[in-house]
Structure formats: structure tokens, C-alpha cells
Amino acid sequence: QFAMTGYALRLLERLAGCVSGSEPVLLVGETGCGKTTSVQELAALLGRDLVVQNLSLGTDTSDLLGGFRPVSLPQLFQPVYKDFETLFCDTFSQSNNARFLQVITQYLRAKQWRKLLKGFRSAVEKAREKLRAQQSRLTPGNPDKDAATQRNARLLVAWDALEKRTVRLLSNLPRLEHGFAFAYQEGLLVNAVRTGQWVLLDEINLASPETLQALVGLLDGRPLFLPDQGGAEPVHRHPEFRLFAAMNPPTDVGKRELPPSVRCRFTELYVSDLTDPQDLQTIAEQYCSDIAKAPVADIVDVYLACRASAQERLEDGAGQRPLYSLRSLTRSLRAMRAFLDLGLRNISRALYEAFLLNFQTQLGAGSRAFMTTYLQQCFRVDVAGGVLDKPTSRPGGRKTNARDWCLVGPFWLRAGPLDPVDWATPDAQSVTRFVLSKTVLRTVRDLSSAVAADIAPVLLQGPTATGKTTVIEYLAARTGHRCVRINNHEHTDVQEYVRGYVTGSDGRLHFCDGLLVEALRAGHWLILDELNLAPSDVLEALNRLLDDNRELYIAETGETVRPAAGFRLFATQNPPGAYGGRKPLSRAFRNRFVEIHVGDLPASEVEDIVSRSCAVAPKFARMMVAVMVELQRQRQHGAMFLGKYGTVTTRDLVKWGHRRPHTALLCATEG
Numbered sequence: 001q002f003a004m005t006g007y008a009l010r011l012l013e014r015l016a017g018c019v020s021g022s023e024p025v026l027l028v029g030e031t032g033c034g035k036t037t038s039v040q041e042l043a044a045l046l047g048r049d050l051v052v053q054n055l056s057l058g059t060d061t062s063d064l065l066g067g068f069r070p071v072s073l074p075q076l077f078q079p080v081y082k083d084f085e086t087l088f089c090d091t092f093s094q095s096n097n098a099r100f101l102q103v104i105t106q107y108l109r110a111k112q113w114r115k116l117l118k119g120f121r122s123a124v125e126k127a128r129e130k131l132r133a134q135q136s137r138l139t140p141g142n143p144d145k146d147a148a149t150q151r152n153a154r155l156l157v158a159w160d161a162l163e164k165r166t167v168r169l170l171s172n173l174p175r176l177e178h179g180f181a182f183a184y185q186e187g188l189l190v191n192a193v194r195t196g197q198w199v200l201l202d203e204i205n206l207a208s209p210e211t212l213q214a215l216v217g218l219l220d221g222r223p224l225f226l227p228d229q230g231g232a233e234p235v236h237r238h239p240e241f242r243l244f245a246a247m248n249p250p251t252d253v254g255k256r257e258l259p260p261s262v263r264c265r266f267t268e269l270y271v272s273d274l275t276d277p278q279d280l281q282t283i284a285e286q287y288c289s290d291i292a293k294a295p296v297a298d299i300v301d302v303y304l305a306c307r308a309s310a311q312e313r314l315e316d317g318a319g320q321r322p323l324y325s326l327r328s329l330t331r332s333l334r335a336m337r338a339f340l341d342l343g344l345r346n347i348s349r350a351l352y353e354a355f356l357l358n359f360q361t362q363l364g365a366g367s368r369a370f371m372t373t374y375l376q377q378c379f380r381v382d383v384a385g386g387v388l389d390k391p392t393s394r395p396g397g398r399k400t401n402a403r404d405w406c407l408v409g410p411f412w413l414r415a416g417p418l419d420p421v422d423w424a425t426p427d428a429q430s431v432t433r434f435v436l437s438k439t440v441l442r443t444v445r446d447l448s449s450a451v452a453a454d455i456a457p458v459l460l461q462g463p464t465a466t467g468k469t470t471v472i473e474y475l476a477a478r479t480g481h482r483c484v485r486i487n488n489h490e491h492t493d494v495q496e497y498v499r500g501y502v503t504g505s506d507g508r509l510h511f512c513d514g515l516l517v518e519a520l521r522a523g524h525w526l527i528l529d530e531l532n533l534a535p536s537d538v539l540e541a542l543n544r545l546l547d548d549n550r551e552l553y554i555a556e557t558g559e560t561v562r563p564a565a566g567f568r569l570f571a572t573q574n575p576p577g578a579y580g581g582r583k584p585l586s587r588a589f590r591n592r593f594v595e596i597h598v599g600d601l602p603a604s605e606v607e608d609i610v611s612r613s614c615a616v617a618p619k620f621a622r623m624m625v626a627v628m629v630e631l632q633r634q635r636q637h638g639a640m641f642l643g644k645y646g647t648v649t650t651r652d653l654v655k656w657g658h659r660r661p662h663t664a665l666l667c668a669t670e671g
Contacts, residue, residue, distance in 0.1 A: 001330075002041045003286035005279035008034070011271065015042050015244075018267050024219050024243040026204070026263065029271030031588035032325030035246040036547070038271070039200050048240075050198045051188050053553065055207040056541035058494050061214045063555040065226055066186035070501050070509040073113060073176060075557065076183060080165055081108050084120055087158050091127050113173060120166045127159045185558060186226075193224055196240030204245040205258045206540050212262045218243065219265035253586040254536040274326050277304065283326075287333035291340075294347060295379075302378045303329045306359050306371075314367040317461055317597030318575035322362055323587050331594070332358045335453035342412050342452055343392030352379045357453060361446045362461075362595035389445075406479045408448040409441075416481030416523075416566055423474050432612040434474045437605035443471050443598055450594045451475065457546055457569035459531065459590065462598030465649035468572040469529055471598075476525045481566060484519050485527045492534035494541045500556055511557055520552060523566035531571040532582045539589060545569070546592035603629055606650050614657030620667045624653050627671060 002008070015038065018025045027035040036052065043050035053064070081104075088094075088101065100123075107116040131152045169176075192199045204212070218224050223234035245266060250257045274280060280300045288294035307324050316322045335354035336347070344350045352375055360371040376383060391410045394400065406415045423434035436444065443460075450458045460468040469485070476483035486497065499514030519526040531539070545552045546569070552561045571593065576584040601609070603625050611621040628648045661667035 001286060002037065003279075003283040005274070005276075005282045007272075007274060007276065007279050008038065008041075011038050011269070012042055012045075014269055015039065018269075019046075019242055022221075022242070023267040024265065025245070026258075026266035026268045027244070027246045027271050028249060028268060029246075030273055030325065031248055031323075031591045032327030033271050033273045034326060035271050036200065036202055039198075039244050039246070043198050048198045048242075050200060051192050052200045052202055052544065052549070053188050054202045054541060054544040055204055055211075056494070057206055057208060057535075057537035058541055059207045059211055061211050062187065064187045064189045064211070065214060065224070066184060066190050068182050068184050069556060070511075071183045071185070072510070073111065076169070076176070077108065077113060077116065080120070080162075080169070081116070084123070084162060087127075087155070087162060088123060091130065091155055091159075114170070117166050117170045117173070120162065121170075124159050124163045124166070128156065131156050131159075187555075188553075188558075189218075190224060190226065190235055193218070193235050193237055193241050196238035198242045198244065200244040200246065202246050203248070203540055203543060205247040205250060205256050206254065206537055209259045209262075212259060215262065216265065219262070248586075248588050252588060253584050254540065255586060255588075275304070275307070280304070280329070283330065284333065287330070287337070291337075291347060295351070298378060299329075299333070299351065302355065302375070303332075305374075305378075306355075309371075309374075314371070315364050316362045316367075316595070317364050317599065318577075319364070322359075322367075323591055324359060325591055327591060328358045331455045334455050338453045338455065342395050345392070348379045348381055349388075352376065352381045353449060354453070355379075357446070357449050357455075357594060361450075362597050364597060365599060368597075408475065408478060409445045411445075411448045411452040413448060413451055413475075413479050414566070415479055416476075418480040418482060420480040421477045423477055426612070429615055430612075431615045434470065435609040435612045437601065437608055439599065439601050439605055440467060440471065443467070443596065444475065446596045447471060447475055450596065451479075451568060453594075454568075456592065456594045457571065459571045459573070459593035459595045460598050461573050461575060461595060463600055464574055465651035466598045466601060467650075468598050469527060472525070472527055472570050472572070481525045481568075482522075483525045483527065484515055485529055486515050488528060488530045488534035490533055490535070492538060494538055497542070498552075498554055498556075517552070517554070517561055520561050520563050520567055523564035525566075525568045525570065528569070528571040530582075531573040532576055532585055533573075536583060536586055536589065539585070543589070543592065546589075601650060606653065609650065610653050610657045613654060614660070616657045616660065617662070620661055620664070621657065623664070623667055624656055624671065628653055 011034075015025060019042070025039075027039070029035050040050055040052075084104075085101070088097070094101070100119075104116065104119045107113075107119060135149065135152055186194075189199055191197070218237070221237065223236050225234050247258065248255050274283075277300055280303065281296055284294075284296045284299045288296060288299075303324075310322045310324050314322055332351075332354040335357055336350045339350040339353050340347065344353070355375050356372070360368055360375065363371055375381075381388075389410050391407055391412070394402065394405050394407075395412055404415055405412045406420055407413075424432060424436050426432045434440075447458065447460075450456075460472070462468055473483050473485075495514070497514050497516035499512045499517065501509045502512050504510045513521070516526060518524070542552075550563055553559075554561060573585075574582050576582045606628070607618065607621045607625045610616060610624055611618045614621075616624075628650075631648050656671055659670045661670050
């Protein structure tokens with residue numbers, strides 16, 4: 001869904017000029033302005049294979065150029081098998097030799113390596129016999145026969161190279177089966193230089209200067225040398241290879257200046273944020289092309305008004321100015337389409353819900369009320385009689401299985417593989433695990449809206465003990481999804497998400513998936529808790545997964561993992577500044593999330609939560625809350641106990657209530 005606006009066409013023309021001149025290109029611009037998308041669109045128009053690699057402070061030279069890594073036997077044999085298969089189909093009839101190919105594939109799947117290699121050698125002998133017989137029957141002088149001669153010569157060279165690899169593997173097989181296997185694995189960049197792919201190095205200014213120095217020779221057009229391969233031949237640049245890079249200006253958290261020795265070798269293009277109404281209308285028309293009577297002009301006016309309000313009067317839950325970008329607009333339009341697919345027949349209502357999700361949920365109380373009223377007026381939404389909380393009919397109607405959907409508020413969510421459990425239902429002892437107070441219901445509604453739209457990962461920000469993590473776990477249990485949680489800290493590394501090589505019980509190295517990769521493969525819900533405790537430059541390594549591309553590249557294995565159906569990514573954090581160790585995230589990183597502000601719970605709701613979740617008499621719950629309010633009032637102006645939330649929170653009241661005091665004296669004693 002790339003709209004050919006006037007600005008986009010001019011940018012594509014500049015990029016095409018650089019491609020024509022074989023110039024490396026650096027795109028600089030604020031987050032969400034379409035840098036990566038423009039390169040992807042140009043590659044698609046020209047039919048080029050584009051490889052995108054997100055750089056971060058943890059990116060090493062070996063991630064770009066390659067290096068020796070421990071590998072499993074399947075990793076060693078898989079590339080050889082692929083080359084064999086391609087070469088075999090170029091030499092022999094695939095239909096006449098289907099049985100032979102099937103047997104070779106069975107050897108690979110059964111890990112019968114010796115039989116697999118013998119099959120390769122048998123194919124090499126047959127190929128030589130066939131190609132030499134064809135060569136002997138060809139007579140020189142005929143142009144067609146000369147082309148056939150060249151083709152046969154090329155195939156013979158390829159078969160000879162395959163035989164050398166086969167012999168080497170066969171001679172080393174006894175040691176490989178009983179010891180460690182290390183192999184030189186080329187990085188994505190080297191493979192692209194060899195084969196003529198296009199490469200985009202995203203967030204290039206996050207990488208260390210030492211890592212970027214490895215690119216200087218390539219940027220100058222010189223051959224690429226691989227230091228880990230010793231005296232190996234240099235990698236010469238394919239004529240069709242092109243290199244692109246993208247970065248945000250170094251005016252944000254964690255963003256650095258690109259070293260001048262690297263930056264001067266690029267042709268630099270600045271990509272500005274799109275604010276021209278005509279271009280914005282073109283984008284809106286592209287997303288609404290098949291929707292009758294779509295209010296395109298209203299959509300553009302609302303977007304521009306929200307951007308202006310963000311600079312003048314709006315504040316998010318942490319008291320900062322919210323960031324609205326082109327990404328916010330396109331995600332709103334995608335969310336609108338998602339809501340229409342889920343049964344909302346009124347386009348005004350779908351637009352209202354979509355803009356609430358992307359422009360309102362992150363705001364503080366005062367700004368939130370203003371934005372809600374403004375959007376209701378702009379999209380002419382009728383809110384009388386609680387119509388916004390009335391659900392539509394189940395998506396697909398009677399044709400779909402009721403087990404596949406779960407109704408949460410007014411939104412239908414896809415059910416997971418587990419049996420759904422409603423934590424809001426009291427158990428036999430009248431204890432409610434999750435109390436749906438008015439404020440909590442609003443958070444559940446916002447969260448279920450984000451899950452239903454499925455346009456981006458979700459970030460919940462708010463004070464401690466307001467139920468940010470619990471509300472995600474409640475929704476996961478309600479819809480039958482397994483929920484996995486990763487706690488971040490100041491020493492968090494990308495390897496904690498991805499994992500790496502570990503020594504198994506057999507004494508050999510095995511690559512083990514981390515919790516993030518496991519959740520991606522299995523389609524679980526994943527919570528990154530205390531997100532802003534982790535270093536910002538470590539988190540930026542996840543940008544490709546957080547973008548609309550939704551993929552994670554594992555450098556150790558060279559595998560690109562894409563999320564299975566049902567996967568959802570959530571994050572929680574306390575506001576930076578008010579809590580020790582919480583760092584502000586960069587605007588570019590936060591803009592990749594749908595952000596939901598979770599505010600303080602009113603005292604009356606805390607009383608209800610303590611009473612119902614702990615089976616405590618309401619009068620004792622009122623006493624506990626009165627103590628909490630008084631202690632917070634005493635401490636909020638001082639530094640003792642880390643300020644307002646350092647003395648007692650709702651979490652402490654629940655612990656207090658679980659001691660089940662049944663008299664006022666016991667209540668005071670336990671407190």
C-alpha cells in the first residue's frame with residue numbers, strides 16, 4: 001500500500017538516479033517518514049531482491065561480513081543440498097529423475113549424511129558422462145552450438161566444485177559426528193555483494209564506528225576482503241549490487257552522528273515528514289480506494305489538526321508532547337479497515353475507533369478528554385445510549401465456529417489454542433482474581449481495541465501497581481493464549497531475547513531459541529516488562545520486528561524468523577524520570593508502538609479491588625485505602641522512600657488484604 005504522492009515520486013526519482021550511477025545512498029529523516037518503505041518500493045518496482053539488516057550497538061563486523069561459528073550438521077548440509085538441487089535440475093530432466101530426487105530428500109530429512117554424500121557423488125559421475133557426451137556431439141562454428149558448449153562447460157565447472165565440497169564433507173564426517181563443527185558463514189552483506197542483491201542498512205548510526213569502518217572499502221567500490229578467512233580471495237562486487245542506508249537525525253535519545261569518514265562516502269538524501277494536504281489525501285485515497293463514501297478530506301483535516309494540537313496543548317501520560325507521524329496516519333487507516341472486517345458497518349465509527357487507538361490512548365486525562373470530544377465531533381459519531389460499547393455480530397456470522405472468537409467489550413478477538421478463562425468471575429470463596437473497575441474496564445477496552453486491529457505492538461505506560469502487566473495476562477487468559485513474560489534490567493542484552501549457542505548434555509554446542517524466538521515460532525503473547533530499564537540501543541535491535549515488516553534476523557544461524565499466527569508483542573514501563581533507572585526511549589522507538597497510558601486508580605476503585613480480590617469486608621478495605629492515601633500525601637513532597645509511590649501501593653494493599661483480617665484491631669496489626 002504505497003501511495004504515489006508527488007513527494008514520493010520525487011524521492012523515488014532521486015533514488016533511481018543514485019541506483020543508475022551505482023552510488024551508495026544514505027536516507028536521513030525523522031521516524032515514520034517512509035525512508036525504508038521508499039527503498040522497498042523501488043526494489044519492488046525494479047524486481048530486485050532487497051535484504052534489510054537493522055544495525056545496533058551490538059552489531060559486530062562478523063554480522064555484516066561473516067565469521068566462524070559453531071554449526072549443526074543440518075546447517076552444514078542444507079546449503080550443499082540446495083546447490084545440488086539447483087545444479088541437478090539444470091542438467092537433468094526433473095520429471096524423469098523424480099524418484100532419485102525424492103530419495104536424496106529423504107536422506108537429508110533422516111540425517112543419513114553418508115548416504116546423502118554418496119548420492120551426490122553418483123550424480124556427479126552421471127552429470128559428467130552426460131555433459132561430455134553432449135560435448136562430443138557438438139560441432140564448432142554454429143552459434144547455437146557454441147552457446148551450448150559454453151553452458152556445458154559452465155555446468156562441468158559447477159559439478160567439479162560440488163564434488164570437492166562432497167569429498168571434503170565425507171572425509172571430515174567422522175570428526176563432525178563426534179565433535180564440534182565450525183564453519184565460516186558469510187554475512188548477509190557478503191552474500192549480497194556476490195549475488196547482486198540490494199542491501200539496506202537501517203539505523204546505521206546506531207552501530208559502533210569500528211563496525212562501520214569495515215564498510216569503507218565497499219563504499220569506495222573496492223573488492224571486499226574477509227579478514228577471518230585469512231588469505232582467501234577478495235569478494236568482487238556484482239554489477240547489480242546496490243547499498244542503501246537509513247538513519248534518524250542525531251537529535252534523539254541513543255542516536256549518534258555518523259562518522260564523517262563513512263558519511264562522506266554516501267550520496268545523502270533528506271526525507272522530510274509529509275504535511276502537504278494534497279499528498280496526504282492521495283495516501284488516504286489509496287487506503288480507502290474500495291470503500292464507498294470514505295471521508296478522505298475529513299481524515300486529512302483531523303490528522304493535521306492532531307499534529308498541530310500535539311505541539312500546542314496535548315500531553316501524554318508522562319507530561320511530554322506526543323509524537324504523531326505519517327506512521328500514525330497509515331496505522332489509523334489500517335486499523336479502520338481491520339474494524340470494518342470485524343463487523344463495524346459504519347465507516348465513521350470505524351474511523352473514530354482507529355483514531356482513538358493511535359491518537360488518544362497515550363494521552364493524559366485532560367488531553368484525553370479533549371481528543372475524545374474532538375474526534376466525536378469530526379467523525380460525527382453518536383455516543384448516546386452507550387452505542388460505542390455494543391458489540392457487532394460475530395465476524396463471519398454462522399459460517400464461523402464460535403470457538404474461534406472471543407467477545408471482549410465491543411470487540412471480537414481471535415481465540416487462542418487454550419481454553420479461555422475469565423479471571424473476573426468469583427471463585428467458590430467469593431475471591432475475584434481480576435476486578436473490572438471502571439478505570440480498569442477502560443484499559444481493557446483500549447487494549448482489546450489494539451489487539452483486534454493488530455497494527456503494531458502495544459506499550460502500556462503508567463505508575464507502578466496500576467495493573468499494566470496483569471491486564472495483558474487477563475486478556476490472554478480470556479482469549480485462550482499462552483502469555484510469556486521477559487523482565488528487562490539495565491544489563492539486558494539482545495541475547496536474552498534471542499539466546500544463542502549452549503553446551504548440551506552430549507558436550508556439543510547447540511543453538512537454543514530465546515523466549516522471544518520461541519514466542520514468535522509458537523504464536524504466543526509476549527510481554528517485555530520494564531522496557532525502559534533496558535539500554536535503548538539494545539532495544540533498537542528489535543526495530544525490524546516492531547515495524548510493519550515483522551521479522552527477526554538471527555545472525556548466528558542466518559535465519560529470518562517471522563511470527564506465527566496469533567503472536568502479539570506487548571511492553572510495559574513506568575514513566576521515565578519519576579522512577580529510578582527508567583530511561584526515556586527514543587521517539588523513533590516509541591513511535592513503533594501503539595501506546596496506552598494507564599493512570600492511577602481512584603481510591604473508591606482501590607477499595608472495591610481490595611475487598612473483592614481478598615474477600616475482605618468493605619469497611620476494612622476503606623481503612624486500608626485511607627492509610628495508603630495518607631501515607632502518599634505525607635511522602636509525595638519528600639525524597640524519603642523514593643517519593644509518592646515508595647511507601648505503599650495497591651500491590652501492598654492486596655498483600656495486606658490476603659492476610660484476611662476480620663477485626664479492626666487485626667487489620668491495624670497486620671498493616
